[in-house]
Amino acid sequence: MSQGSGKTPSKRPLTLRDVSEASGVSEMTVSRVLRNRGDVSEATRKKVLEAARELGYVPNKIAGALASSRVNLVAVIIPSMSNMVFPEVMTGISDVLEDTELQPVVGVTNYKPEREEAVLYQMLSWRPSGVIIAGLEHTEAAKAMMGAAGIPIVEIMDTDGEPIDSAVGISHRRAGRKMAQAIIDAGYKRIGFLGTKMPLDHRARKRFEGFTETLAKAGLEVADSEFYSGGSALKKGREMTEAILTRNAEDPLDFLYYSNDMIGAGGLMYCLDNGIDVPGEVGLAGFNGIEFLDGLPRKLATMDACRVEIGRAAAEIIAKRVEEGDEAAGEVITLEPSLEFGETLKRKKKLI
Amino acid sequence: MSQGSGKTPSKRPLTLRDVSEASGVSEMTVSRVLRNRGDVSEATRKKVLEAARELGYVPNKIAGALASSRVNLVAVIIPSMSNMVFPEVMTGISDVLEDTELQPVVGVTNYKPEREEAVLYQMLSWRPSGVIIAGLEHTEAAKAMMGAAGIPIVEIMDTDGEPIDSAVGISHRRAGRKMAQAIIDAGYKRIGFLGTKMPLDHRARKRFEGFTETLAKAGLEVADSEFYSGGSALKKGREMTEAILTRNAEDPLDFLYYSNDMIGAGGLMYCLDNGIDVPGEVGLAGFNGIEFLDGLPRKLATMDACRVEIGRAAAEIIAKRVEEGDEAAGEVITLEPSLEFGETLKRKKKLI
DNA sequence: AATAAAATTGTTAGCGATAACATATATCAC
């Protein structure tokens, strides 16, 4: 009743031996058939496959991995699953790994370094073939583990720093600078910044640093800022926008730079709801380039973070090194995020 | 240089034996220390821990799992990561499993049954302690595998059907009926439906079935419908809304039921942008209760799908059965989704 | 037909840990 389709109502879990006995060949041959390795005659292959199917046998990779010391798992360690950016990175990773024997296994750290360390330890204890991990900032212990693991490590999202091994990402400092330059060029002067509380979001922090740095060169600075954590980002975006605009009513802000598109979208909606002229009275820009923006009443200016591409590239590095060995260790790929002006950031006024 | 903090610049991967030698006790004792099992004197415990840390030893769970035939993994198989609903389910699962030894491992099927079967096979080959899988519809082979796996299986999201073992979810038929009733009560008559192409989205299909069924009882039917697949859901929502409203301009629709909140939000924005009175001229409702809605200009009516709660309950079932054995097999938990009227669905006009 | 080369199958010895049992050392009652 409880057993699938097989005839054996046994309790003991099935092993290669069962299939071997059922098909009258050695365990080794069964193993070969099931893995498509080595030469096996068509006749026995069919016999074995039939028996395995009949019994409902599922190979035990635990044993297989131990015996062969090959584990087709790639550890993917990311801070969060719920913010729309990592799912896209995952898409890129999955796309590439689907064509290989490798399989991604995801761990989530919630932006906590100590959690990252624990997750990494857990993951490494399964002896994966490679690690893809977000960010360049890790605890010392985590760095040590990755350094000693003897497998390809790819740090993603960010290339502003020293990778342990390989890295794929964008320069968030540069992204911040680039956006600042576009804002300056468009003639905005009184600029507000809205973002997450950043102690642990290093990439947001770096963007902010690049941003202020370029403003400074133009003799400008961030006039005011607003931070949040948790909650509905869209709503927070609204609320923060209202707060920051109200607070600066006397000497009004003319641009708001958001650390992500979701709060930016909230801000945009607030402005539209309140009859604020965007981008004339106030310009807006976010960060990430999420697909979502396409549906907004007005297209928010943003900078694409190349998420899918980062995932793809990272997975390709792992796949290649698993396949061909570690000659290419230490590769760093810096992608160039593209600025999308959308309809909330004026174009450069004029040259000269 | 490449080795973390250890002194051994070796190439060979570390094993218990290395720690054993470094600390001068048997492998078994090291194993006991590292797992906090059995009595070990404080002195040796410290010695061993020190040696392990020094070497940068990470236990090999592959070997451990094989020897103990205990694998602290829970396979979680879901159709998609990118639609905001499963990340929340994952949150619920993680919350619960964090307090146990169990660890979730996610597989994504992209709504393809054959992909689901393959993912399941992969997962089962790691001999997880349990499976949490979305939906009640699976290939015959998949059902057979789960039936024969001898581990707790929890099918989530949906309870309209026959579970293999346990199930946690809501009745989507009932959710559809409930929404239909609210719409009828509010006095809407010309109702449009907008959703994904549904051949494989069984839950959307069931909601639709329940919906039409209840309409039928009130002598109503879905006046027109519109389907999409892929792309920015928000944008699609806009486009479809425009299309369906335009198409029915002569005999205008007065309600639009969307199969998810994201396209509903798009529709809402379209209506607001075009000066359509919501909910007077046209009422709107979505499905899911995503947090996101809080930030919209007007709160969309929706029905909460209890996502986090489903995740929690499913994880609890697994955890309990891993802990206490399989007496409680076959448990089915049906949660009751709550209708949220928001500001896009008129309340019941009056009784009688 | 005889021998070499290729294709197919089998045998043996681990992979690195843990369960179960065995042994040694410490603690205790009397």
Place this chain on the structure above:
DNA sequence: GTGATATATGTTATCGCTAACAATTTTATT
């Protein structure tokens, strides 16, 4: 101090599979 109970540690035998090599059968070559 002696035997007994508890605490700490060590030994041995797997766990289910695969690498590496051995043995056998088939096919090709001359």
